[in-house]
Amino acid sequence: MEAAPKVNNMLTKENGFTLPLKWKFPDAGKYFFTFLALFITLLAIYSNSFYGDWHYDDFANIVSNPYIQMKSFSWEEIKHCIYGLQQKRPSRPLAYLSFALNYQLDGLNVFGFHVFNFIIHYLAAVFLFLFIYKTLKLPLLKDQYAPIAYPVALLATFFWAINPVLVTSVTYIVQRMASMAAMFYIMAMFFYLQARTAADSRRAVIYCILCAILGLGGVLSKENAAMLPVSILLFDLFLIQGISKDGIKKFIKIIILPIIVIGLIGLIYTGGFSNAIGDYDKLRDFTMMERVLTQPRVILFYLSLLFYPILSRLTLLYDIEASRSLLQPLFTIPAILIILSAIGFALYISRKRPLLSFCIIFYFLNHLIEGSIFNLELIYEHRNYLPAMLLFVPVAEFILYFINYFSYKKAVQLIVASGIIIIIVGQGDITYRRNNIISSELLLWMDNIEKYPNLSRTYSNLGNELMLYKQNAKGLYNYEKAMALDNFANSDSRALQEYNLGIYYYREGKYDLALPYFEKAYKALSSYQPNTIFIAKIYLLRNEYLRARHLIEPLIKKYPANPELNEIFCLILFRENNFSEAELYAKKFLKNNLSSTFPLLALAEIARKKGNFQSAILLWKLYRQSFPSSAYANLALIELSAQIDDKKMFDEELAKLLCLKKTAPLNSYLEENSRNKNLLFYIPDADKIKEIFKERNKACGVADRK
Numbered sequence: 001m002e003a004a005p006k007v008n009n010m011l012t013k014e015n016g017f018t019l020p021l022k023w024k025f026p027d028a029g030k031y032f033f034t035f036l037a038l039f040i041t042l043l044a045i046y047s048n049s050f051y052g053d054w055h056y057d058d059f060a061n062i063v064s065n066p067y068i069q070m071k072s073f074s075w076e077e078i079k080h081c082i083y084g085l086q087q088k089r090p091s092r093p094l095a096y097l098s099f100a101l102n103y104q105l106d107g108l109n110v111f112g113f114h115v116f117n118f119i120i121h122y123l124a125a126v127f128l129f130l131f132i133y134k135t136l137k138l139p140l141l142k143d144q145y146a147p148i149a150y151p152v153a154l155l156a157t158f159f160w161a162i163n164p165v166l167v168t169s170v171t172y173i174v175q176r177m178a179s180m181a182a183m184f185y186i187m188a189m190f191f192y193l194q195a196r197t198a199a200d201s202r203r204a205v206i207y208c209i210l211c212a213i214l215g216l217g218g219v220l221s222k223e224n225a226a227m228l229p230v231s232i233l234l235f236d237l238f239l240i241q242g243i244s245k246d247g248i249k250k251f252i253k254i255i256i257l258p259i260i261v262i263g264l265i266g267l268i269y270t271g272g273f274s275n276a277i278g279d280y281d282k283l284r285d286f287t288m289m290e291r292v293l294t295q296p297r298v299i300l301f302y303l304s305l306l307f308y309p310i311l312s313r314l315t316l317l318y319d320i321e322a323s324r325s326l327l328q329p330l331f332t333i334p335a336i337l338i339i340l341s342a343i344g345f346a347l348y349i350s351r352k353r354p355l356l357s358f359c360i361i362f363y364f365l366n367h368l369i370e371g372s373i374f375n376l377e378l379i380y381e382h383r384n385y386l387p388a389m390l391l392f393v394p395v396a397e398f399i400l401y402f403i404n405y406f407s408y409k410k411a412v413q414l415i416v417a418s419g420i421i422i423i424i425v426g427q428g429d430i431t432y433r434r435n436n437i438i439s440s441e442l443l444l445w446m447d448n449i450e451k452y453p454n455l456s457r458t459y460s461n462l463g464n465e466l467m468l469y470k471q472n473a474k475g476l477y478n479y480e481k482a483m484a485l486d487n488f489a490n491s492d493s494r495a496l497q498e499y500n501l502g503i504y505y506y507r508e509g510k511y512d513l514a515l516p517y518f519e520k521a522y523k524a525l526s527s528y529q530p531n532t533i534f535i536a537k538i539y540l541l542r543n544e545y546l547r548a549r550h551l552i553e554p555l556i557k558k559y560p561a562n563p564e565l566n567e568i569f570c571l572i573l574f575r576e577n578n579f580s581e582a583e584l585y586a587k588k589f590l591k592n593n594l595s596s597t598f599p600l601l602a603l604a605e606i607a608r609k610k611g612n613f614q615s616a617i618l619l620w621k622l623y624r625q626s627f628p629s630s631a632y633a634n635l636a637l638i639e640l641s642a643q644i645d646d647k648k649m650f651d652e653e654l655a656k657l658l659c660l661k662k663t664a665p666l667n668s669y670l671e672e673n674s675r676n677k678n679l680l681f682y683i684p685d686a687d688k689i690k691e692i693f694k695e696r697n698k699a700c701g702v703a704d705r706k
Helices: 027-049 057-063 075-082 093-106 110-135 142-161 164-170 173-196 201-219 223-241 245-254 256-270 273-277 288-307 332-348 354-365 393-405 410-438 441-451 456-468 472-485 491-507 511-524 529-541 545-558 563-575 579-592 598-609 613-626 631-643 647-661 666-672 686-700
Strands: none
Touching: 027 110, 027 142, 027 164, 027 410, 057 093, 057 173, 075 093, 093 110, 093 173, 110 142, 110 164, 110 173, 142 393, 142 410, 164 173, 164 288, 164 410, 173 201, 173 223, 201 223, 223 245, 223 256, 223 354, 245 256, 288 332, 332 354, 354 393, 393 410, 410 441, 441 456, 456 472, 456 491, 472 491, 491 511, 491 529, 511 529, 529 545, 529 563, 545 563, 563 579, 563 598, 579 598, 598 613, 598 631, 613 631, 631 647, 631 686, 666 686
């Protein structure tokens, strides 16, 4: 009797590195397992980020951005939304529309924004797996990779998706721009692959259309997705056609069109090539050439973070010295040579090892836009989200090769498998702990200062957060520390710190100290509307109405939908006693913005000034529907009820006043609500209100009380 064949429980290339279990996953099972495992793992390591704070650029792009806070999906509002902050040309329209959608669903509740970011990251991981898995089964690769396609795709996807370097692309809300662009990018590449391997032309056409739509979606999310046509053509050359002289010649002919397309996209987005590379002297403390020389060092540093992402090395803002020449710092030339050698090596092995070659080139290619001549800051982690997508494919292949090589040694395989688990669990733990830090604005900047103590922006941002916690002395210390270091990286950041100091002194009522800071900020950042509005407010407080008008009027013409600008301009007209123009202006704004409340204030007081007391009462009551506890509405209605001698209304408003002021003496309550009179449409007339009370008390036989 023949002996039963011995069951091989080792992990080998021949059995596709299938675990020695009693069942085998068919393809559908593999997909289900992958998608479920990815979802559970990513949910676990990002679960502590869903209520994370707003950070840094979130405030300008989302929290304080009136254009994404749309009241309806009218074309006019959508147009303002997709034109971004500058309102000059379309700017990352899909990303901004997604922020607007979040706002429509749940206002500025961070939970919805974080969930949206998480879904994007999950979908990007899913399509990355599908793309790698299908790629490894291409005719050119299937003999070598088909048996290990699943474990390579699974490992490579997990190594990418849980990498702590990607946290800023997922948890830092505004960087949805980077993750959304990458999601569309990898989707487009997957559907291109589907088109090239489709069984019939009809499906191929459908897949090509999907590829084009998704590619456009990537570019409309962030500009670096413009490299997609080049990536697709290189993918086709390296992994579908195979490297050959004819293929290279054909590639060179075809690549001209994508380069033209990328150039046109660049011109549209930037408003001209000079805008993209100009103003280094105004915006940066480095030149264009210095940026180009620095980027090889930055890209190698990115690689070190991706492969060694321990918590002590990761932060939001990095302090990196710009390369002032090829010899300063000394690592500049070696960094350039290492990258050129890596690309040269990739091209050299492109015939024998096309997969490894393509993965290397993909990484450097997709750093090209943000890592070259364009006027951007030197370093940000989120720039790795797209380039790193295929970086771990060779790593996964090497691990499986190692396991297969030691297929006769179970102990070695067990050690390697344990190592993989430790890496995945360890990286997941670092990602989770990093989310704890990044989810808190206070912890983020404290952590950043600990790792890079010489950056002005970190102290500035920590100061902002401390001010929110009413730690004014500590906040001012950090503001002054930021100014003393004077290491802001760009003039805009320095201007924002000057604005912060202006805000501090303005809130302290020290307007003479605040104004110089606001004016310095205005010189560098004249387009920053909050700063301009504060300057106008100080002019109003000084009775310099004409200066305030000259400052705000041009902005109103440029940004007619901005509610803050409209409010301050209407107030300027009102203070100039230009009641007719103020009334027309307030009515016009109210007609186009029915939910706005400041026009009601203006119209109510204009009606009162004209002696139309009934209209004034109606408008104040309309205003109070939005603000039931408004002291101004209550005091104004008390005055108006006395003017029309409506005792019932007076008694009702008196009861409200007693509830609102509680135990505060009337004098101090009126004084508290009469500060900065020039910034109010309605100024409570303390003497008149006290006289009304005096007469009312006499009529009721009550002794006068202060």
